[in-house]
Amino acid sequence: MSEKTQLAVEASAAALGSKATVGGGATSAAAFFMGVNWIGWLSLGIAILGLLINFYFSWQRNHREKAEHKLRMKKLQEQCNAKQD
Template sequence: MSESTVVVTEASAAAIGSKVSFGGGATSFASFIAGINWLGWIGVGIAIAGLLVNAYFSWQRDKREKAEHTLRMKQLNHECNIEEKT
């Protein structure tokens, strides 16, 4: 899988996770107002699932950015055999 495909996939999953978290919170609030307890628990579950998805993809992005930073620092210090394309 190419790097751009991975970046696009992670960005879209993070955006979906955000919307899922918001949807879960909205569902919880609506069920609280309506007095439906089981719907509130489903909303809380959806919100937690969205939070976990966001946390996972943020962790993946952080790992990728650290690796890029390490490589870039080596390149600036001339410690690797990568040449810039001009």
């Protein structure tokens, strides 16, 4: 899978997780006020699942950005050393 495809998949999954979190939370609140327990528990589960998806993809993005930063810094340091000689 190409890098652009992977980034698109991660972005769409993160957006889906965010929408699931908001939708699950709203449904949970509505079910609580209506007194329908099983809908409330189901939507709470969906909200938690969406939150976990967001955490996972944020964690992956953080690690990817750290690796990119290290490579960029190494490249800049090599360029600086080459110019000093």
